[in-house]
């Protein structure tokens with residue numbers, strides 16, 4: 001493959017980190033991370049909620065899909081105020097999901113298929129029903145200081161206590177909730193049933209490390225750390241956060257404040273460093289962190305650097321944050337998103353690409369069903385680790401959930417007129433396995449959230465049987481990314497316009513692949529030879545394409561002319577270039 005212009009950007013595989021404790025090429029680099037929201041994957045006992053046995057039962061599916069890392073959202077003991085992210089026992093399984101024995105079985109089964117298992121650890125807060133909180137409430141030692149408590153600033157005319165400052169929680173309203181038992185407020189970044197743990201207390205730090213160790217000793221392969229940026233607040237509780245002039249409907253909205261005193265505090269990185277060191281006493285454990293930050297430099301801090309490694313990667317949410325609707329998806333914008341990540345990536349660190357998760361509108365609903373395959377091609381074929389939210393491989397869509405059926409506390413707190421702007425229920429509906437009742441998710445009379453009406457046609461079984469389907473495209477991509485050209489190869493861009501993004505993946509003595517994405521809402525004919533920065537052969541053969549393209553000329557296996565490549569709206573094409581004799 002010859003590249004001819006200075007515009008060509010080639011990116012070699014990132015150099016390996018120098019520190020010890022981890023393999024040269026750790027397993028997660030070439031793996032897809034697949035997120036399962038356990039409530040919604042498969043229900044084996046008919047109660048309408050998914051369980052661990054259900055996930056174990058689908059090990060073959062994951063294996064066949066080509067997924068090598070399974071990230072499980074929380075299944076720990078929980079009153080379910082935030083559906084498992086409010087934990088009342090960090091080292092046990094909630095009965096709704098099964099038992100510790102079921103977990104061990106899940107782990108054994110996944111490991112037998114060479115699938116790693118990564119747990120969602122929620123260090124920032126517990127449930128208010130956790131024993132630690134109950135004892136803290138009673139000021140029992142050593143628990144009295146396990147949470148962030150504050151005296152009232154004063155009392156209003158009706159005798160009600162006034163919170164110490166204006167800090168808000170993400171789930172709407174003050175971050176402070178009053179408890180008569182202590183005549184104090186406690187702080188919660190999220191729901192009032194999720195009191196923040198006090199990480200200034202060394203005992204709390206120790207407790208949380210023991211939680212990590214409990215699961216690592218059981219054999220888990222890594223962690224996804226929830227809500228990490230909220231771990232610390234400044235010590236001075238008299239400081240109000242600055243108000244943004246925001247045209248929202250009231251000042252109870254989290255985004256109406258800036259958060260210099262409650263997010264990304266320097267102490268957070270010390271704790272993360274400590275976890276990294278502890279995790280590195282085990283071989284090859286993965287740390288992924290959750291950090292939504294506008295400024296990319298703030299996100300990158302969670303990587304640490306070559307000499308001070310922290311997370312293996314903080315999630316890259318740019319493809320979510322910057323692609324909010326169909327018209328956001330342009331070749332230029334995608335290229336900018338990719339460049340922004342690479343340009344800011346600390347040396348020796350590895351990229352990752354996330355299209356969706358249990359907190360976001362599903363990608364098919366956010367930007368359009370026509371782009372499902374093209375975006376999977378992008379995230380699975382760029383250098384880096386892709387993170388797939390369950391159902392994205394079949395193009396699952398959000399479901400309309402009425403106010404009456406709303407379960408998510410985030411949505412619920414905003415009331416009947418605004419819940420839909422915040423509720424995460426629509427993206428958490430049951431996995432669509434087949435066309436039988438409840439999409440094959442549950443044999444029970446009902447499911448915890450409704451199944452999408454489209455399940456009769458949009459389901460795993462139908463897509464396995466179809467000649468071409470999202471699922472089949474996904475499987476092809478998962479297989480392809482194991483090839484050296486993708487696993488170790490370089491990246492170069494061929495076309496970057498608003499309509500089209502084309503890139504190649506190549507490595508000496510290995511096949512060269514060309515990925516062409518038509519991101520516009522129209523069918524296009526592209527002349528790849530017009531773009532002078534890459535010298536391309538006259539034709540190439542089709543490996544896979546978006547399901548929306550029914551043409552004979554682009555069908556897998558056919559040869560296509562790179563001077564006149566026809567793509568339907570939103571289509572992605574993966575092509576293999578012929579070997580060129582030098």
Ligand code: NOJ
Nearest residue numbers: 082085122190226227359
């Ligand atoms: C982030 C999680 O992704 C979200 O689902 C949860 O509600 C909050 N953390 C609180 O734990």
